[in-house]
Amino acid sequence: MLPKPVLARAQAEMLDWHGSGMSVMEMSHRGKEFMGILAKTEADFRRLLNVGEQYKVLFLQGGAIAENAMIPLNLLAGQSADYAITGGWSKRSVDDASAYGKIKVVASSERTAYRQVPDFASWTLDKKAAYLHVCTNETMSGVEFVDMPDTQGVPIVADMSSHILSRQIDVSQYGVIYGGAQKNIGPAGLCLVIVHEDLLGRASPLTPAVFNWKTQAENQSMINTPPSYSIYIAGLVFEWLLEQGGVAAIEKVNVAKAKLLYDYIDASDFYVNHVALQNRSRMNVPFFLHDESLNAAFLQGAEAQGLLQLKGHRAVGGMRASIYNAMPIAGVQALVAYMQAFEHAH
Numbered sequence: 196m197l198p199k200p201v202l203a204r205a206q207a208e209m210l211d212w213h214g215s216g217m218s219v220m221e222m223s224h225r226g227k228e229f230m231g232i233l234a235k236t237e238a239d240f241r242r243l244l245n246v247g248e249q250y251k252v253l254f255l256q257g258g259a260i261a262e263n264a265m266i267p268l269n270l271l272a273g274q275s276a277d278y279a280i281t282g283g284w285s286k287r288s289v290d291d292a293s294a295y296g297k298i299k300v301v302a303s304s305e306r307t308a309y310r311q312v313p314d315f316a317s318w319t320l321d322k323k324a325a326y327l328h329v330c331t332n333e334t335m336s337g338v339e340f341v342d343m344p345d346t347q348g349v350p351i352v353a354d355m356s357s358h359i360l361s362r363q364i365d366v367s368q369y370g371v372i373y374g375g376a377q378k379n380i381g382p383a384g385l386c387l388v389i390v391h392e393d394l395l396g397r398a399s400p401l402t403p404a405v406f407n408w409k410t411q412a413e414n415q416s417m418i419n420t421p422p423s424y425s426i427y428i429a430g431l432v433f434e435w436l437l438e439q440g441g442v443a444a445i446e447k448v449n450v451a452k453a454k455l456l457y458d459y460i461d462a463s464d465f466y467v468n469h470v471a472l473q474n475r476s477r478m479n480v481p482f483f484l485h486d487e488s489l490n491a492a493f494l495q496g497a498e499a500q501g502l503l504q505l506k507g508h509r510a511v512g513g514m515r516a517s518i519y520n521a522m523p524i525a526g527v528q529a530l531v532a533y534m535q536a537f538e539h540a541h
C-alpha cells in the first residue's frame with residue numbers, strides 16, 4: 196500500500212503541479228519542473244539511506260527482473276560471479292544471469308523449502324568472483340537477511356526490492372543495491388540502482404545503452420525517458436518518510452508490526468509460519484492455516500473486512516501479509532483481531 200497522504204497529494208496536484216499549468220504526466224522530462232522533481236527525489240533518497248558520494252543513484256525502467264540480466268552484463272567482464280539461492284527471487288536471478296557468463300551457486304536453501312538463510316560458514320565463496328549476488332528479503336517465502344557474509348573484498352550486489360527503506364542499512368557494505376519500486380517505494384515502472392562508482396565501466400559491449408549503468412550515471416538517468424510519474428510518486432513517498440522521522444523511525448514501527456503478527460501466529464495452534472526465527476521477514480509474513488480446506492473461507496472473510504491481498508504467492512500457497520512501510524500498525528491489529536475471530540469460529 197501507499198501512504199494515504201501521498202495519494203491525496205498526488206490527487207491534489209494531478210491537474211496542475213505547483214501552478215505550472217501541467218500534470219507531472221504532461222511534463223517534458225528535460226524541463227526545469229521535472230528536473231527539479233528528479234533532483235529532489237534523488238537528494239531525499241540519498242538522505243534516507245545515507246548514500247555516500249562514491250555511489251551513483253540511477254532511476255531505470257525494466258524492474259528488478261531486467262536488472263537480473265543487466266547485473267552480469269555490467270559487472271562480469273569475463274569473470275565468474277557467486278550467487279546465493281535463498282528463495283524464489285534469488286533463484287530467478289541465477290536463471291536470468293546464467294545466459295551471460297559463469298554463475299556459481301555458493302549456497303542454497305532450496306532443498307529445505309527456503310526456511311532460512313544458510314549459515315555463512317557453509318558458503319563456498321570465490322575470492323576471485325566479480326561479485327556476490329544476494330536477495331536480502333525474499334518476498335515470497337518471507338526470509339530476510341540480518342547481516343552479510345565476509346566476502347574479503349568481493350562486492351556484494353543485493354536485490355532489496357521488497358525491504359528497501361524498511362530498516363537501516365550500511366550502504367558502504369554493498370557494491371550495488373537495486374530494487375523495483377512497487378513494493379516499498381511507489382508505483383511499478385521504476386527500478387532504483389545504487390552503484391559504487393568503482394564498478395562502472397566494466398560493461399560488456401552488448402549491454403543496451405538504457406541499461407548501461409555508466410552511460411546512465413553520466414546522463415542523469417536520461418539516456419531514455421525515465422519513468423517520470425513513478426519517480427514523482429516515489430519522491431512524495433520519500434518526503435512522507437522523512438516526515439515520519441526517516442528510516443530509523445519507520446524501522447521501529449516495522450519491528451512492532453512484525454512482532455505483533457508473529458507473536459500471535461506462534462501462540463496459536465491454528466496458524467503456522469515455518470521461517471527460522473532469525474530470518475523472519477519484517478515485510479512479508481507468510482502463514483498457513485493448519486486446516487487448508489478453510490483457506491477460501493479465510494480469504495473471503497478477510498476481504499469482507501477490508502483486509503485485502505492476503506493470498507500467498509502462487510509458488511508458496513497459504514497466506515501472506517505484506518506489511519510494508521505504509522501499512523499502519525492499526526492494519527496489523529485489525530488482521531490479528533480477524534485471525535483470532537476466525538480461529539474461534541472454526
Ligand SMILES: *Cc1c(COP(=O)(O)O)cnc(C)c1O
Nearest residue numbers: 258259260261284334356357375
Ligand atoms: C517483486 C520482486 C522482483 C520482481 O520485480 P519486477 O519489478 O517484476 O521486475 C524481484 N525481486 C524481488 C525481491 C521482488 O520482491
